Amino acid sequence: MAYHVFLSRGEDTRWTFSDHLYTALVGSGFRTLRDERGKNTTSLEREIIEKCKSSIIVFSKGYVSSGQCLDELVMVLELKRRCKHVVLPVFYDLEPTHVRKQTGVVAKAFARFESEAGEREGREQVEVWREALIEVAGLAGLVLQNQADGHESKFIKIIIQEIANKLDRTVLSVTPYPIGTDTRVKDINLWLQDESNSTGIMVIYGMGGIGKTTIAKIAYNQNSDRFEGSSFIANIRETSQQPNGMVRLQKQLLSNIVKQRKEKIYNIHEGIVKIKDAICCKRVLIVLDDVDELEQLNAVLEMRDWLYPGSKIIVTTRQERILKAHEGCERYQVKELSDVESLCLFSLNAFGQDRPIEAYSELSKKAVYFCSGLPLALEVLGSSLSGESVDVWESALAKLQTFSNAKIHNVLQVSYDCLDDHDKELFLDIVCFFLGQEKDYMDKILDGCGFHVTIGIRNLVRKCLVSISEIDNNTLMMHQLLRDMGREIIRQESPKEPGRRSRVWHHKDAFNVVKEKTGTEAIEGLILDLEARKDDIRAMNAKDSEHPHLEVLLRKRKSSKRHHQSILSWLPENSASRELFMEQDEQGFKTDAFSQMQRLRILQLYDVHLSGGYDKFPFKLRWLCWRGCPLTFIPNEFPLDHMVVLDLPYSNLVQFWKGTKLLKLLKILNLSRSYDLTSSPNFSKLPNLERLILKDCINLVEIKSLEKLILSGCSKLDELPPDLGKMETLKEFQVDGVNLLSSTTGEVKSWHEVVYSWVSKPSKRAEVSSASLPSFVVWLSLAHCNITDDTFPKDLSSMPLLQGLRLSRNPIRNLPSSIKDLGFLMELDLERCTRLQALPELPMSLKAMTNIRVQGTGKGNKSSKLVEFTDAEHVLYECGIYSIFLIGSAVPAWFKNKSIGCSMSLNVPSLAKQGTWGLKVCICYGLSPNYKKSKWRHECIVVNNKTRGLKWTYRSAFIGAAAEGQDLMWLSDWRIGDQIMEGGDEVTVSVHMDDDFQVKEFGVRVEHNIEQEADGIDLSAYQMGSGEYFLCNHEEYARSKHYSMMAGLGSDLVEKCLCGFQYEKHTMH
Template sequence: MATTSASPFAYHVFLSFRGQDTRKTFTDHLYTALVQAGFQTFRDKDSIERGKYLNLELSKAIKESRISIVVLSKNYASSTWCLNELVPILECNKSRGAAVLPIFYDVEPSDVRKQEGSFKKAFEKYENEVEAERDPDRKMELAERVKGWKAALRQVADLTGMVLKNEADGHESKFIKKIVEVVGDKMKRTVLNDAPHLIGIDLRATDINSWLQDGSNDVGIVAICGIGGIGKTTIAKYLYNLNFERFEGSSFLASIREVSGQPDGLVRLQRQLLSDILKGKKEKIYNADQGIVRVKEALRCRKVLVVLDDVDQVDQLDAVLGMRDWLYPGSKIIITTRRKQLLKASEVDTVDEVVGMHHTESLELFSWYAFGQDHPIEGYMDYSKRVVHYCDGLPLALQVLGSSLSGESIDVWESALKKLESIPEGEILKKLKISYDSLQDDHDKNLFLNIACLFVGKDKDWTITILDGCGFYTKIGIHNLIDRYLLTVGQRDNKLWMHHLIQDMGREIVRQESTEEPGGRSRLWQQEAFNVLSGKTVRIIYLMSTSMALLLISLKMLDLSHSHGLVSDILDFSLVPNLERLVLKHCINLIEVPESIGVLQRLVLLNLKGCQNLRKLPTTIHRLKSLDKLILSGCSKLYDLDNTKAPTLTQLGLIADFGFKWKSNT
C-alpha cells in the first residue's frame, strides 16, 4: 500500500499507547502487523526525525492520519502524555470524521468510561494535584484539563472498539490479525483520492481491470495514453484502488515527469517505490544507479502492482523500474503517458488510448461542477451545451469551465463564451502546453505551430511538400507530434487533425508573440491575416516580410478562407511578392481579384472555390508564370473579360467537378 501526494493524509494509522505498558510487547507486534499489511503507521519517536519538536510533530501526525488506534492499557490514564494525545484525536474524529478504534487491552470498557480501577487511581492523583495548587489561575487551568481528560475517556469508551478478552479467546496474535482486518474495513481499502465524479469510468477501465484480475503468473505492462486532461491519471487511480490488495506490494508514483525534473528527482522516486514495496522500510539511496540495483532486488521477490504516472522519457522508466525481467511472476505495471510510442511494442502488453467523453457524459460531468447536480438548472441548458461543444469531450476543460462558471449569471456566461472564441481559458492551455513544452527541439515546436495555425484539415502529403520546401523535416516532425498526441492523421482522408483545444493552444502561443499588433506575430491566418494585408498595419507587415519565419511560412502560404471584408478593394499583394499558394475560398464579398496579383511570380496555387460573387479575373493573371492550379468551382457569376490578355475558361481546362487547371504557355 502506498501514499501519494494527491492524498491529504500522510499516514493511514496513528498509534496512541502508553510506552511503559505495551511498547515492547503488544503495541510493537501490532505496529509490525500494520506495516506488513501495507498501512503507513505513525508510532511516536519511531516516526519523528531527530531535531523535530515532539508535541508539534505528534499534533501534525494526528491531523494527517486517517484512523487513530488508541491502545487503552491499565496504566494509560497515568500518562498525561497519553491523555493530552487523546483529546486532539477525538477532536479530529468530531471535526473531520477521522476514524478512532479503541483497543481495550486487559481493561474493561466500563472502567475507562467511569474511571474505575486503575483509571480511578490515576485521576485521584490528578485531583489531589489540583487541590494542592496555590495559584488560582493555574488551579483553574489544571481543573479544566482534568475535566477534559475525563470527558475524552468517556467518549472513547463509548466508541465501538475491540476488547482483548472477548476476541480470539484472548490470543494476542489472533487479536492483532483481527485488528488489522478491522482497520482495512474502516479505511474502505482506498488509498488514493479519486476524482469526485467518476462518470463513465467503469467502461473506460473495464479491459485493464479484467487484465489486473486475470490471476495469471505472466508479468504484464499496460500503457494508458492520451492527450493532457483526457483522464489517464484518473483511470489509473481508480484501477489502483480496486486492485492493490491483490498484490504483495504496491506503489503509485505520481507526476513522474515533474518529479524527475527536480534535483535528485529520480532518486526520490526510487526511494518512494522501495518504501511502498517494503512496507514503510526506508532505504538509503544516494544516486540513481544505486537505486536501480535496490529496486531490482525488491521487485524480484514479490508480486507487485506499480503505477508509473505521467512518464515522458525512457530514462525515467529505466531508473524507476527497468526491464520486464526484473519482475516477479504475476506482477503488473501500469504506465500513464502522453507519448504513444514511448514503449516498444515488445515491452507492452496493451496500449490503451483514452478517448474523449461523449456528449451525454460531458454534459453530466460539466453539470456537477457548474450546478452541483447531474444536469443544468433551468435557463442554462443551451449555454451548457455550448460549453460542452467547446470542450469537445476533454474532462479537464469540462471541470475547469464548470467550476469557473458555477454560480454566475447568464450575462457572465454569455460574456465568457464570447471570450473563449478569441482567447482560450488559461488553466486549460497551461495543462495542454505541457505536451508542447516537452517537444525535443525548436524544429518540432515550430512545425507544430505552423500546422496548428495553417495546416489543420489539409492533406498530409501536400503539407509535407509545402513545409519540406520551407526547410522543415516534416515527416519525422509529424511522427513526433503524433507520438505526443498533438496531431492525428485521418485514416480515410489522410488529412491532419488535432483536438481543437490543442489547436487553440498553438494559436494562443503565436498570439502571445504580439497581443496588440497581429502584424508582429510569426504566423497569420484567416481574418487577422486579412486585416494585416488590408493595409491597416502596413508598416508592421513590411517589417514582417523581412523576418525568416513569416517569409518562409505566412508569406508563402496565405489562407484567407471565409474572410468577410471587401478583399478586392483593399488587398495589396505587392506586400507579399514571394507568395506561392493563395486560398480565398468562400470569400463571399470578393467581386474581383486585385490586379496586384500579377506580381506573384512564384504563385503555384490560386483557390477561389465558393466565391459566388466573383465576376471577373484580373487582367494581370497572364503574368503568373508559375501558376499550376486555379480552382474556380462554385464561382457561378464569373465571366471572362473581352479584349484582355486574360485566358478564357476554355483555355483554363476543366478538371472533374472540383475546379480548373491551367498551365501558362505565355
Template sequence: MSASFSYDVFLSFRGSDTRYGFTGNLYKALCDKGIHAFIDDEELQRGDEIGEALIEAIKQSRMAIVVFSKNYASSSFCLDELVKIIDCVKEKGRLILPIFYDVCPSHVRGQSGSYAEALAMHQERFKSSNQSLIDNMGRLQKWKMALNQAANVSGKHYKLGNEYEHEFIGKIVKEVCNKINRRPLHVADYPVGMECRVQKVKSLLQFGSDTGVHIVGIHGIGGMGKTTLARAVYNSIADQFEGLCFLDGVRENAVKQGLVHLQEMLLSEIVGEKDIRIGSVSKGISIIKHRLHRKKVLLILDDVDKLEQVRATAGERNWFGSGSRVIITTRDKHLLQGVDGKYEVEDLNEEEALELLSWNAFKDHRVDPCYKDISNQAVAYASGLPLALEVIGSLLFGKGTREWESALDQFKKIPNRRIQEILKVSYNALEENQQRIFLDIACCLKGYELEEVEDILGVHYGVCMKYDIGVLVDKSLIKIKNGCVTLHELIEVMGKEIDRQESPKELGKHRRLWFHKDIIQVLAENTGTSEIEIICLDFPLYEEDEEVFVEWDGEAFKKMENLKTLIIRNSHFSKGPAYLPNSLRVLEWWTYPLQDLPTDFHPSKLAICKLPRSCFTSLELATISKKFMNLTVLNFDGTECLTKIPDISSLQNLEKLTFECCENLVAIHGSVGFLDKLKILSAFGCSKLTSFPPIKLISLERLDISSCSSLESFPEILGKMENITQLELKYTPLKEFPFSFRNLARLQDLVLVDCGNVQLPSSIVMLPELAEIFALGCKGWLLPKQDENDEEKLSSVSSNVKCLCLSGCNLSDEYFPMVLAWFGNVKELELSSNSFTFLPECIKQCRSLKLLNLDNCEHLREIRGTPPNLEYFSAGNCKSMSFCCSAMLLDQELHVAGNTMFCLPGSRIPEWLEQQSIGPSLSFWFREKFPVMDLCFVIGPMGKDSILFRPIMTINGNTMEIQSLTDKRFCFDFPALDYHILIIGTKYMKFGDNLDKPLSKNEWNHVVVSIALDFEPTPKEIIVKQTALHVIKPESSMDDIQFTDPCKQPSFKEKQRLVDTVDCHRQFMQHQTTLVSLEPHVRQGRNSLSLIPPQECKNNLNWDSFSTGTSSIASVQAAEKIGYFGFTATTTHGFIGFTATKGQRIAFIALFSIIGVDGLMAEEMHHNFPRIDRLQEQHLPSTIKQNFEGCNGINEAKVNEVIRCNNNYGNDNERNPLVEQLLLRKEDDIHSKRYQHVWKMASDPMELEYLVHIQKINLSQR
C-alpha cells in the first residue's frame, strides 16, 4: 500500500443485505491477499448521516468497492456514502469498482425497480419531515446522480445461481490486486500541453466500443514528445485493462538484445511471471497468442523503426482479447499501415513552449520579466520542439541575459550536439540517395511547390525520387503543406549542418550553396570548385524590396564542372556570365542580364530552362529551342521583348511551356499546338494576343489563357484531347467556342470570370466528366449555341455538371427552364446577383441539388418550389422576397434532419424552434452523446461587404472549434443591411477539436451556443438579436437534455420568487376573465398580479414590437414549466411580460419593486432588453410609463424614488436591506455595473407544490 493512502480499498454496502455473507467473504479474501480494506462496523451506520471518521476513511482509500444489493438505496446512510465516493472519484481521481449483487445494473443506473421504490420512499419521508424541504430535495437529487454515475462505470454483475460466489470473489480480488499494484509511469518533469494531446489519442482508441482490438500509431520527428505522450496516455487508461505492458525503446533493445528479448519482456509484464524463456521469434508468437488471446491488454510499443518489431510483438489483432488496445510510437509513419488511427504529435504552441522553457530555465511556469525578450527568441529558435526547449532551458538555468544571448547566437551557427544527435537518428536510417535528396531539400528547396521540387530532383535522380520523397514524409523529415515542401526549422538546421560538416572551412568545396553571403563570396572571389552541385541564390527581399547587386567578373562558373542546378532569383549582376557549365540540368535565372546565352554553352542534359523577365527576343528563343532539344520545362514569363513564339517543333520532350504576362506577344507559331508530350500550357496575361493556333495536344492536362484581353475566339481542337482536366478563361472576352470543344472529352473544371458575351456550345452538356462550370460576372451570358447535329442527342441528355456558378451573369426569368433541363444533376447552384424575379417550379426536379445561393438577387419575389434534398440555402439581401416564400423556406419539414444551413431575410424566429433567447447566446445541458439540433440566430443589420462567421459551442467552459462539413464556409457574401434569419443544423457542422476532451463522463455537460463574427460591432450595430434551438427528437432523447442546470438547486430566495409566480398563476386561472385595476394591486404589495385580457393588451401595448423569446426571469420560466411560453421586458420597478397558451393569448403586467426583486438596476435591464424603447409608451398607464424613465442610469433622485416605492410596498414601512446596500453604492458610478443573475427552476412538481405552501405560510405570518 502506498504511503499516501491509509487504506487500499473502502467497502460500501448495505449491512442488512450482505454484511454477514458476500461482503464479509469479500473482506476476508482481500485481507488474505494483503490488501488493507476498510469495512465499517454496525455502530457507524446508526443514524441518518455519515460521520467525519467515515468521510476521512473514504478520502484515505485508494479505491472503493460499492456493493449494490437489493436494499442498498433504502439506506440514506449508504446513499450519502456513495455521494462522497463519487466526489472523490471526480475530484481526486480515486478508483471505483461497482458490484451488482443480484440486481440489474440498469435498475441502479436508471433508478427503476427496487431502487425506484426506495427513492420514492425517501421522497415521501421528506414531505412529513420538519427539516428544510429544499435541502432534502437537493440531497435526493445528489443521490440520483451518484447512482447513475457509479452504475455507468464498468463493474461486475453477480446473479445468484449463475456461478460460485467464491469464484466471483476471486475475480474481484484479482482485479483489485491488478489495480492497486499498478504504479504510474514517469511522464515528464514538466508535462506541458499534455492533457489535450492525451485526449486526442484517447479519442482514436475508441473506448466507446469494447469489441475488437484497436491499434493506434503516434508519429513525429525525434524530440517531439512521442514517448512522453504515450506514457501519459498509459497512465490515463491503464486501470481499464487486465494486463499492461509498456515496451520502452523498442528500436534500441531490438538491436542490442534481439526480438526474442522483446517478446519475453512483453509476456513477463502482462502475465506477471519472471524468467520467461522463449527460444525463437516464431515460438514467441505462438506463446503470446496462446496466453493473451482472452486477455484485455494495453500494449505500448515505443520507438519502433522496423516492421519486423511490430510483427514479433503485435503481428495480429487476434493475439489479444476483445477490448485490447495497442499503441505504437515511431518516427516512420510508413510503419503504421493498417492501424485504426494515426496521431502526428503537434509542435508546442507559443504559450506552451514558453511555459516549458520557463520550467526548465527558471523552475517556474512564469518567465522572469527581465528575460522576456530573450526567452521569446529561444522559443522562436526551438520552433515548438519540446526537446530543444528542455535542453536550452536546462543549459541556461541560472545564467544571465548576456549568456543567454551568446548561447542562442552560437546555437544558430552550430546546433546543440544533444539536439542534433537525436534528430539525426532518422537521417541515419535513410538510404544514400534519400539522404542526398533530403539535404537538397533542407538546404535549397524548402518552401518550393512540390511539383517544382519533383521537376528539379527528377532531373538529378530520375523518377524514383517520388518514392524517396514519400519516405522522407513518412519519417517526418519533410512535410507537404498546401502543395509546398516544408520541414521543421531544427530539422532544416540539422540538414544544413550535415552539409557544412563535409567541408567546414572551404566554402568552394560544399556540394550545396544556399546562404547568399557565402554565394556572393564564392562568385566574387572565384573560389568555386568541381565539388559544387547546386547553387540556390534566392535573395530575400529587404524592407524596400530592393534587389541585391552582385559585383563579379563573370568567370566564376568555369571551375564548377559538376554544377547541375543553378537557381538565381531577386538579384542583379554587374555583368552577364562569360561561361556556364555544360553539366547544368536546371537553369533558372530571373532577369538574366544578357540577351543571349554564352556561345559555348551546350548542355546536353539541360531539362529545365526558366528565364523569366529576361531580355530575350523571338530570335534567341528560336536558337534555344534548336540547341536544347531535351528540355522538358521552358519558361519565359514576363519577357517584354518577346513578340512571337517561334517554331519550337524540335522540343518534342517539352512538358511545360509558359509565357505568362508577355505583354507584347501577338502571335504563337502553329508548332505549339502539336507537342505530343506537353502537359501544361499557359499564356496568362498576354494582353495583345489576338489569336491562338489550332491545337492537338494529346497529353495536355491544363490550359490557361486567362487575361488575354484581345483574344475573342477559343482555339479549334483538331482531335481528341483526353487528358485535359482544367481550363482557365478568366477575364478573356471570348465570344464563342468552336463546336470542336466536344473533343475535350475529359474536361472537369471550366472557369470563366468576366468573359463578357460568352456563348458556350450545346455540346458542353455531353462532356461526360465536366463537373464544374464557374462563370462569374459574365454579364452578357447567352444560352448555349446549339449544333444542329446535337439536337436529337440533347433532347435526352442531362449534363453531369455537379457545380454550376452563374453569379452576376444578368440572368432573366426566361433562362431557368433551359438551365434546369440541361443541368438537372447539379448539386451546387450559385445564382447570386442576378435580375430574375422567380425560380420556376421545375427546380423541384433537381433531386441532387444540395446548395442553392441566391444572395443579392434584389428582384427575386417568388420561389415556386424547393428541391427535396436541399441542405444549404442563402438568400441574403433578397429584399423583394414575399412572406409566403420565407414561410415556405422556414418550414420545419425542411430542417427536420438537422443537416441544413439556411439564411434569408427576416426577424422572427419560427415557432417550431421552441427554445428561444433574446441576445447572442443560449444555454443547455446534455449527457451521453451530443444532441442533434437546429440552431437559429437573428442577425443584423451589419454594414459590411462580407461577413465571416462561425457558430461557437462552449462546452463546460471549453470553446470548441466548429467547422462546416462542406467546402462552403460559414459566411455572409453580402452586406447584411437588414435582419436575417440563420438556421444551422448540427449535422451540417463538425467539431474541429476533439469533442471528448471537455465532456464529463456520465455527467451533465453545460453548453453555451453563440456565434462569432469577424469584426467588432460598433455601438450602432446590432449583431445578434435572438438565439434559438430545436432538438431533433427522434435522434436525441429529451431525457438527456435540460435547459436549466440539472445539477444545481436554486437558492431559497430564488425558489421563493418562483413560488410567487406559481401562486400568481393560480390566481390567474381563477380570475381569467377579470380585469383588475392596476393601482390597487400596486398598493397591495409586490406579490400581486394585474391581469389584462388580450383585447386590452391590443389597446394598451404594442406587443409585436417585442420578439418572442424565453425569458430569464423566474416568473416566465415557471410559466414555461406548466406549459406556457413567454417573455418579459424589465422596467425600473418591475417587468412587463406575456404568456400564451395554445388556445388563447393572455397578457399580464406584474409590478415588483426593483430593489425587492434582486437589486437589479434599470440601466442593466435596458442593456439586457435593448428593444424596450419600441414600446408605445404613450399607450401605457402613467404609473408604468414613469417606471421607464431613467433607464439610462440611476442617479440619487432615482434612488430616493425607488426607496419611496419600496416602502409603499412593504408592511409597516419596513425598509428592505437591499435599499441600504444601494445607498452605500450610489456614489460609485453604480449605473455602469453589470450583474449576471442565473434563475433556477425547481426540479420536481412536488417541490413546486410545497414551495407554494411555504410561501402562503410566510405571507400569512406577515
C-alpha cells in the first residue's frame, strides 16, 4: 500500500506530540507510516518508506540524539533529491538555527557521536549526518514557538494544512484530538470500502454535540480519493433556511462533483436536473451533514436511482424519528464517550496532555461527570478552564453543581461566563446575526460597532465557541448547541418581554415588538422577517391541505416577490396551492415603532413595508439590511451618518438618494437586483466606499465616477465613466454582459489588480477598440464574445500592465503581432479557439499558455515547427519550452537520433561553435498493461550536459493519457536560452514516465542558430543546486487547477486521445 506521509520522530515525542500528530494525520485522511516498534529501520521498511509521497520530520532533542533518526533523515533527503519527495521539517522543541549551526543540544549529541565513532566509516557517517542537518534546516519548515502562540493543537492543524497544500489534497478540518473516533469510524470505513457495485445510503444519527459531523468528516477524508467524485455538504439544516439556501447547496454539490469552481444554477428544479446528470455517470461519495426533515431524507433516498453503481451517500442527523419510515438504508448510532475517553479528551483541551495535572485531578473528574460523555461539552469546558487557577475551577464547577441534572446548556454556559465583557457581547452578536456570514463582511460591520474583532474572534476560536469554515468563503460557523445557549442567555434578559432584550432575532418576537411598538432602548439588534412568518402560517395550512408536501418547499423559500412569481409557472392556474403561495397578508408597520430603539446598531428587514417619516429613526445604525425595500429613493432625513454597511437588494429604488449628504463611514453598498435603478450614487459623497454591488440592475444606464465594483448582468449599461482609470483603490471590476464599453482614459496612478471580465452576447459580434480597454487592466477576459480577426484590436500596447488574457471560445484565426509588446503577460488562455491557425512572436514574460487547439498549418514567427502538425490538439508553453500532444506511434523522420529505450547520449556537432543551440524531444508512449489512472504523475524529461556540468529536469504541468490501444506523441521544443549547450558538448537526454505509461520510441533533434523564445528568463528561480534546474511552473496553475486541457473541445480526436489529463502541483524548496 502506498502512503501519503512518512512520520519520522524521536523517542521523546513518541507517545506525546508525535502520537497526536499521527492521529490527526490519519483522521484527516492521510495514509501515514510510522515506526511502531522503535527499532532500526529494516530494508523492507526502507522500501515502504520510498513509496511515501512525503515525509514529516519532527525535530526534538531526542531526535538529534538518535543515530537511527538521523539515518532516516539521510534516507528521506536522498528521496527528495532523487524523486522530488516532499519534506516538511517540524521543529518541536529545537530552533532551526540550533539544527543548522549544530549548537546547544545538537553539539552535545554530535560530541558523543564523534567520541563513539572509532572507525573511519563511523566518522564519515557522522559527517553525513551533519550535512543532512544543515540541508534540512535550510528547507521551509514549521516552528512550534512561532505558530499559534505555542498551542500544540493549533500547531497540529497548521501542519495538516501545510502537508495538504504540498500534496495538493483537499482535507476537511477535524478536531486535533479525535479521541474515540477510531473504533467508531471503523465500521463506516468497512461499508465504504466493500467494493460492491450496489449503491448505498448510510444514516449516522445521535444527539447534538455527540460527534456525528466529526466522524463523517474523518470517514470522508479517509475515503474520498477512492471515488471518482466527492462532496461534503455541511450544515444543511441551517443553510437551507437562508435566502436561496437550497440553490447554494446544490451549487456546492455540483461544483465538487464536476470539479469546477463555479456552477450556475438559477432555481431548485434546474439544480436537480444538473445534479442528476453529474452523479449518474461516475462513482461518487456524498456526505449530507445535519439533515433534519423527513422530506429531505426522502429526497436523498430518491437519489439512489440516479447513482452510478458503487456510489455511496452518508447522511448525518439528530432526528432519529425520520429513520422510522425507512428500512432501505444502513444506520449507525453514535454513542457517548466512555469515562476513560472523556477524561482523555477533556485533559487534552485543558492541559495539552492526555491526563490531568495532579493538582487538578479530582476537579477534572467532576468536570467530566457534568459533560456526560459529550465531546462538544468536553472540548468547550476544557478549553474554557485551560490556564485558570484552582479557585476559578472550583467556582465554575460549584455553579454547575447548583443545577439539577447539570443540563448540557449549563455546562456550555461556563465557557461563556469565562469570557470578558467585550468577547461576551461579540459572541452574542454572532449567535444572532452573523452565523453563515463571510468573516471579512462581518469584520467591517462589527469594527464599525466599536468591537476589536480580530482579537475577539481569535479568543472565541481558542475557546472552541466559534469556527471559521475553510471550504465556504471563510464563513463563521458554530455548533447549534452553542448557538442555542447564546440565544437562551439573551432570552433570559427578559423572558416575557422581548422588547426589553438586547437582541431580537426570532421573527415572531420581532413581529410583536414592532407591531405593538413595545421596543425599548435596550434593543441593539433586530431581525424582522415577514417571509419567515408567512412560511410558518402557510406550512400550518399546508398540513391540512391536499398538498402536504408543499410544507418543506414553502419553508425553504425566502426571496423577493419577483422570485415567487418566477418559480410559480409550474403550478396550475386555479390551484389552491397557488393561492397559498401568493397570499399577501401585508402587515402595516409604522416607522415610529423604532423611535425608542436609539441604541439599535443592527437592523435586518425582509419584505417589510414601513410608513411614516424617518426623522426619529434610530441614528446609530451601522448595518441596515432591507431586502425588498419599497422606497424609490432614500429620504434626506434617513439617518445614514453612522452607516458602515447598507444592503438593499431587490429594492424599488430608482435612484439612491436625492440629497448631497456626505457618508464618511459607508464601506459597502449593495443595490443588487434593484431592477428599477437607473443611476448609481454620487461616489464623491462616499469617500470610504470599498465595495459597490450593482449586480442585475437591468435598467442601470449610468454610473458616476472602490476596491470592488460588480456590474454583472447590467445589460442596458452602455457607458463607463471617463475617469475610471484614475480610481486608485479599485482592485476588482466585473462587468459581465455589458455590450459596449466607452473610452476609459486617464492617468494610471498606481498598480491595479483588476478583473475586467467582459462577456458579450454570443449572438452579437463584439467590436473591441483599443480605446475601449482600460489602460490599468491586469486580467482581461473576452471569452465567448464572437471576436474575429477583424473585430479584435491590432494594437494592444494600450494595456501595458496586462498579466492575463482570456480569449477562449472565439472564432479568431490569428493573434495580433502587438501581443509581443505586453511585457508583463504571464498567462494566455485560448481554449476552444477552434479556428486558430498560427501563433505570433510571444512576450518573454509568458509563463503559461494552455488550452490551444491549432487546426491549420499556419506558420508563426517562433513556433512554426510545432504548429505544422495538422493533428495537433494542444500547445502548452512554460519555462521557455513548448509542448504538444497528438496521436502518433512513431518518431518523425526528421529526428536523427532515435531509441527504443528511455535514454540516449549524443555529441553536439563542433563544426560551428557560434550561434545558439536548441533541442526538440519526441516521446511516443501508450498505456501500460498495469494502467491504474493514478492521481499522481511523475513524468519528466532530463537533459544533462556532462561537459558543462549542467542538468535540466522539466516536468510538464499536464500530460496526455491515450485511450486503450492508442499511442500518443509528446513533442517538446526547448528554447531556454543559449546556456543549454555548445558545439562539442556531450549531452544525455532521458525520459522518466510513470508506471501507468510505457515508452514505445524516443527521439532527440539538435538544432543550430534557432531563435530563442526566452531570452532574459531568469532560470535562477528554478535552480535546485549548483548547475541543476527543475523547470516546473505548476504554481502558476494554482488558481486554475480545475482546467482540463481538453475541456469542452467537442472533438472526437480529443475524446479518444486526451481523455485522462492529470494535474499535479509541485512544491519546490
